[in-house]
Amino acid sequence: MSINHSALKSFIVEVFLCKQFSHEHAEIAANVLLEADLTGIDSHGIARLSGYLRLIDSGRINVKPNFALHVRKKTTGRFDADGGIGLVSAQIAMGHTIEMCHEYGSGWLAIFNSSHYGVGAAHSSLALQHNYIGLSMTNATPLVTPALGKERMLGTNPICISIPGKNGQSFVIDMATSAAANGKLEIAQREGKSIPDGWLISANGETSNNPNDLKEGGFLLPLGSNSDRGYHKGYALGSWVDIFSGVLSGANFGPWVPPFVQFLNPQNEQVGKGIGHFIGCWDMDGFSELNASQNALEIWMNRFKSTIAIDPKNPVMIPGEIEKLTKENRLIYGIPLNDIVIQDIETIATSLQLKSPF
Amino acid sequence: MSINHSALKSFIVEVFLCKQFSHEHAEIAANVLLEADLTGIDSHGIARLSGYLRLIDSGRINVKPNFALHVRKKTTGRFDADGGIGLVSAQIAMGHTIEMCHEYGSGWLAIFNSSHYGVGAAHSSLALQHNYIGLSMTNATPLVTPALGKERMLGTNPICISIPGKNGQSFVIDMATSAAANGKLEIAQREGKSIPDGWLISANGETSNNPNDLKEGGFLLPLGSNSDRGYHKGYALGSWVDIFSGVLSGANFGPWVPPFVQFLNPQNEQVGKGIGHFIGCWDMDGFSELNASQNALEIWMNRFKSTIAIDPKNPVMIPGEIEKLTKENRLIYGIPLNDIVIQDIETIATSLQLKSPF
Numbered sequence: 001m002s003i004n005h006s007a008l009k010s011f012i013v014e015v016f017l018c019k020q021f022s023h024e025h026a027e028i029a030a031n032v033l034l035e036a037d038l039t040g041i042d043s044h045g046i047a048r049l050s051g052y053l054r055l056i057d058s059g060r061i062n063v064k065p066n067f068a069l070h071v072r073k074k075t076t077g078r079f080d081a082d083g084g085i086g087l088v089s090a091q092i093a094m095g096h097t098i099e100m101c102h103e104y105g106s107g108w109l110a111i112f113n114s115s116h117y118g119v120g121a122a123h124s125s126l127a128l129q130h131n132y133i134g135l136s137m138t139n140a141t142p143l144v145t146p147a148l149g150k151e152r153m154l155g156t157n158p159i160c161i162s163i164p165g166k167n168g169q170s171f172v173i174d175m176a177t178s179a180a181a182n183g184k185l186e187i188a189q190r191e192g193k194s195i196p197d198g199w200l201i202s203a204n205g206e207t208s209n210n211p212n213d214l215k216e217g218g219f220l221l222p223l224g225s226n227s228d229r230g231y232h233k234g235y236a237l238g239s240w241v242d243i244f245s246g247v248l249s250g251a252n253f254g255p256w257v258p259p260f261v262q263f264l265n266p267q268n269e270q271v272g273k274g275i276g277h278f279i280g281c282w283d284m285d286g287f288s289e290l291n292a293s294q295n296a297l298e299i300w301m302n303r304f305k306s307t308i309a310i311d312p313k314n315p316v317m318i319p320g321e322i323e324k325l326t327k328e329n330r331l332i333y334g335i336p337l338n339d340i341v342i343q344d345i346e347t348i349a350t351s352l353q354l355k356s357p358f
Numbered sequence: 359m360s361i362n363h364s365a366l367k368s369f370i371v372e373v374f375l376c377k378q379f380s381h382e383h384a385e386i387a388a389n390v391l392l393e394a395d396l397t398g399i400d401s402h403g404i405a406r407l408s409g410y411l412r413l414i415d416s417g418r419i420n421v422k423p424n425f426a427l428h429v430r431k432k433t434t435g436r437f438d439a440d441g442g443i444g445l446v447s448a449q450i451a452m453g454h455t456i457e458m459c460h461e462y463g464s465g466w467l468a469i470f471n472s473s474h475y476g477v478g479a480a481h482s483s484l485a486l487q488h489n490y491i492g493l494s495m496t497n498a499t500p501l502v503t504p505a506l507g508k509e510r511m512l513g514t515n516p517i518c519i520s521i522p523g524k525n526g527q528s529f530v531i532d533m534a535t536s537a538a539a540n541g542k543l544e545i546a547q548r549e550g551k552s553i554p555d556g557w558l559i560s561a562n563g564e565t566s567n568n569p570n571d572l573k574e575g576g577f578l579l580p581l582g583s584n585s586d587r588g589y590h591k592g593y594a595l596g597s598w599v600d601i602f603s604g605v606l607s608g609a610n611f612g613p614w615v616p617p618f619v620q621f622l623n624p625q626n627e628q629v630g631k632g633i634g635h636f637i638g639c640w641d642m643d644g645f646s647e648l649n650a651s652q653n654a655l656e657i658w659m660n661r662f663k664s665t666i667a668i669d670p671k672n673p674v675m676i677p678g679e680i681e682k683l684t685k686e687n688r689l690i691y692g693i694p695l696n697d698i699v700i701q702d703i704e705t706i707a708t709s710l711q712l713k714s715p716f
Binding site: 072073074075076077078103104105106108109110145146147148149150151153159161163171173175176177179180196197198199205223224225228229230232233234235236237239240242243246247248249250253254255271272282283284285286287288292293296297299300303304307308309310311314315316317318319 | 430431432433434435436461462463464466467468503504505506507508509511517519521529531533534535537538554555556557563581582583586587588590591592593594595597598600601604605606607608611612613629630640641642643644645646650651654655657658661662665666667668669672673674675676677
């Protein structure tokens with residue numbers, strides 16, 4: 001079953017309005033969730049709505065935040081999200097870095113006292129309309145162990161980069177720094193399937209192919225999966241994201257990051273406020289002339305798409321290509337939803353006395 | 359056999375002076391090579407000197423470059439390395455971004471018409487003395503295939519981040535975006551050992567444990583090693599580095615990057631000039647106050663070092679820790695050199711009529 005994107009968006013806006021969001025914030029939050037569903041990052045779209053509502057209802061998300069911008073250098077600063085939803089705080093803060101970029105060619109903010117910010121590319125890609133290069137990263141629910149360890153110390157801490165190409169052919173990365181994102185595990189759990197070696201170790205530190213082992217005290221592995229394959233690098237990347245998002249901003253970091261998932265509770269001890277993000281942008285015209293860089297990027301993209309494939313039926317893609325094609329398709333044919341998500345939406349509609357979007 | 363770092367540095371300076379480098383450039387180049395040897399990145403130190411000399415002697419490195427800085431926005435610009443050695447151009451350009459950072463809180467340069475820049479952390483870590491956070495990346499000899507492909511399209515394209523901690527306890531990442539760096543393969547080749555699954559595929563796209571397969575037309579794999587383990591992420595990271603280093607700067611990118619390794623020749627067709635780097639820095643005091651961020655970083659480091667280890671005899675480290683310990687040790691006890699490198703040094707000394715450093 002599929003749903004038209006406008007109908008889905010209207011429903012999400014109404015839900016946030018029911019929870020006392022301002023019209024502006026409800027609209028922004030809905031756009032970010034919808035962007036995940038449109039680009040095929042299904043784990044981060046409407047499927048997460050009930051999770052946000054759980055945090056709102058338990059008082060862990062402030063529905064009427066007073067955001068505060070503290071500019072400390074001409075191109076850098078700190079943004080207090082006042083306990084608000086990350087979907088909105090990251091978008092508003094990104095707008096401020098774009099303003100800095102207009103004047104100085106780059107702009108950067110560390111955000112604290114925030115919460116889950118949804119699909120990271122929705123934030124970095126705000127830069128694209130100005131022909132700026134966007135960066136966004138966030139820390140997240142501690143589920144990933146450092147290399148050589150067996151302790152939940154890092155989130156899947158994504159890195160997102162959006163580089164504006166010609167005619168909307170942009171280069172977009174949005175990648176977890178763990179071997180597999182938690183969303184992939186959730187799919188395997190739901191479908192009762194085993195998972196490949198290298199995603200997870202069990203509570204006692206042993207290789208596991210059972211996706212349920214994560215909830216049983218297990219650990220996601222950093223990108224690279226083991227010592228032989230360089231998982232100290234995935235650990236390093238996740239640490240970088242954690243330090244930029246949490247340490248620089250004054251948010252929590254490492255094992256203290258307040259969890260989003262239902263099977264974990266926040267720690268009593270806190271080393272900062274809420275979760276943190278790091279965002280910003282560079283003016284693409286600030287290096288070579290914009291036209292020269294975009295021409296070169298077009299050559300880059302065409303050359304990489306023509307890479308000799310191991311299996312010609314499975315051609316080499318460029319980062320962001322699948323998401324772009326998915327969005328084009330879903331804008332026309334609607335967003336496919338699975339039964340669990342449909343049931344979730346119906347439950348939300350009933351509880352808030354809203355009309356079902358179906 | 360070990361060599362005192364001062365003796366080694368004096369020798370390297372003399373070698374570059376013999377090749378008509380200015381005193382300033384010889385000194386800078388020697389410092390960058392030495393930093394690799396001191397921090398234990400042995401593949402990028404004195405062991406590479408003969409490679410640089412080969413490129414100098416064949417006219418592929420300009421020993422008397424006229425560097426040119428083109429500032430295009432207040433915090434961004436383009437740096438023409440005039441065919442000079444990357445060891446020097448990246449250091450000089452990093453100095454310019456530090457100047458930008460003094461005034462604006464951040465600064466960024468894309469460098470073109472450069473050559474191999476050595477150990478990337480030597481450039482990003484220039485920021486540390488100012489309590490700035492340094493970033494450096496470079497494209498490199500095309501040896502890595504994109505995910506799903508079998509073609510040499512990317513270098514091992516490293517990402518380096520240096521974050522200043524208290525009392526010199528800094529957080530430093532310097533990581534290839536491939537599963538294994540070429541240096542590790544070279545060690546296996548030299549020792550006649552097989553390599554783990556996931557580093558390399560052979561010319562026909564099949565898994566290989568033979569390190570010699572790289573020279574026989576094979577390909578290094580992106581970080582993640584295969585589809586199950588997310589090697590599209592390593593490919594995405596390597597692509598990001600390539601676009602920032604080559605596309606934004608006007609250097610070559612992708613398969614056109616002029617190779618450093620002896621077994622490959624430059625392509626006749628070029629899409630830019632030389633190889634490219636991307637460098638810059640943020641003022642750590644530009645987000646939270648410096649003292650608050652450094653206190654938080656200290657908590658972060660201590661907490662991560664105390665991560666529960668799978669094997670207590672093999673404790674969890676933090677990024678940059680091994681390199682820091684190695685440097686402390688080698689400053690006192692000297693830099694260990696293997697027979698091949700010693701022979702290399704003796705050959706260079708003889709050919710340039712220099713006194714052997716041993």
